[in-house]
Amino acid sequence: MPPVIEAENLIKIHKQGNLEVVALQGLDFFMESGEFVSIVGKSGSGKSTLLTILAGFDRPSAGSVTVAERDLVDISQRELTGYYRHEVGFVWQDFTRNIVPYLKVRANVELPMLLAGVGGRRRKKRALALLEAVGLRNKAYSKVGTLSGGEQQRLALCIALALGPKLLLADEPTGELDTETSLEIYELLRGLSHDSGLSVLVVTHDVALAQRTDRVVRIADGRISTHGRFGQEELIAIDQRGMVQLPRDMLIESGIGDHVRVKLVEDGILIQPEERDE
Numbered sequence: 057m058p059p060v061i062e063a064e065n066l067i068k069i070h071k072q073g074n075l076e077v078v079a080l081q082g083l084d085f086f087m088e089s090g091e092f093v094s095i096v097g098k099s100g101s102g103k104s105t106l107l108t109i110l111a112g113f114d115r116p117s118a119g120s121v122t123v124a125e126r127d128l129v130d131i132s133q134r135e136l137t138g139y140y141r142h143e144v145g146f147v148w149q150d151f152t153r154n155i156v157p158y159l160k161v162r163a164n165v166e167l168p169m170l171l172a173g174v175g176g177r178r179r180k181k182r183a184l185a186l187l188e189a190v191g192l193r194n195k196a197y198s199k200v201g202t203l204s205g206g207e208q209q210r211l212a213l214c215i216a217l218a219l220g221p222k223l224l225l226a227d228e229p230t231g232e233l234d235t236e237t238s239l240e241i242y243e244l245l246r247g248l249s250h251d252s253g254l255s256v257l258v259v260t261h262d263v264a265l266a267q268r269t270d271r272v273v274r275i276a277d278g279r280i281s282t283h284g285r286f287g288q289e290e291l292i293a294i295d296q297r298g299m300v301q302l303p304r305d306m307l308i309e310s311g312i313g314d315h316v317r318v319k320l321v322e323d324g325i326l327i328q329p330e331e332r333d334e
């Protein structure tokens with residue numbers, strides 16, 4: 057399977073009057089199909105800029121970017137429509153932007169399908185299945201206004217997934233929600249990714265939430281921070297067998313070879329090259 061996202065040397069310069077802001081400065085990013093990945097980074101580091109480029113809402117100033125084998129740099133307006141319909145789903149940070157407030161819940165999920173020309177019976181079936189998957193089946197005929205924030209976020213998710221995208225992008229999807237509801241949304245995303253092979257990329261500044269994803273990528277000053285530096289800190293997922301994949305650049309920098317010495321210390325676990333005494 058080819059990677060779902062291949063972005064190389066991405067540069068994005070936002071122009072505002074005479075002012076130029078370099079939001080992405082040579083960013084490289086790859087994502088395998090079916091991965092559940094989070095991007096963390098301080099405010100202003102370029103997270104939203106990257107996501108809007110991946111979503112096809114904006115173009116990079118330079119560099120290359122391919123999503124599901126579609127080149128997003130030279131894409132025509134017509135191809136872009138196909139891209140929105142078949143490849144990518146987007147959940148806005150303000151998820152009410154996904155939702156039409158005067159339509160009922162099920163009608164909201166059906167709307168993208170209606171616009172894409174999907175027939176009535178298939179629309180209904182798919183909408184109800186999606187609502188079922190996120191625990192909203194019993195709200196299918198409710199007005200949007202009667203839903204809680206968490207329920208509206210789940211509805212936004214169904215709308216983004218209505219046309220069966222390969223990649224789901226979400227910018228701070230739980231920014232407006234409490235911790236418990238946020239965790240539920242992340243578990244839901246994890247389930248979607250693991251059960252149906254959907255590739256999911258979420259942006260967050262919440263490290264505890266990022267930890268719920270399979271891989272955390274840090275962005276700083278418009279670049280993925282990958283170079284091994286002293287004092288570098290990274291958040292790495294531990295899989296169910298207790299396996300941890302150490303960052304390659306850190307391994308090189310630390311001189312660690314085939315084996316490591318692992319020692320339980322007062323405030324954690326220390327990993328050192330095997331020949332070192334202490």
Ligand code: ADP
Pocket residue numbers: 070071072077078079097098099100101102103104105106
């Ligand atoms: P993040 O999502 O990590 O907070 P953004 O991608 O929104 O970061 O912003 C990266 C940088 O680009 C910031 O300095 C921001 O002010 C600037 N920026 C983002 N969008 C625009 C825009 N449309 N016009 C001008 N500057 C922008």
Ligand code: MG
Pocket residue numbers: 103104105227
């Ligand atoms: Mg942002």
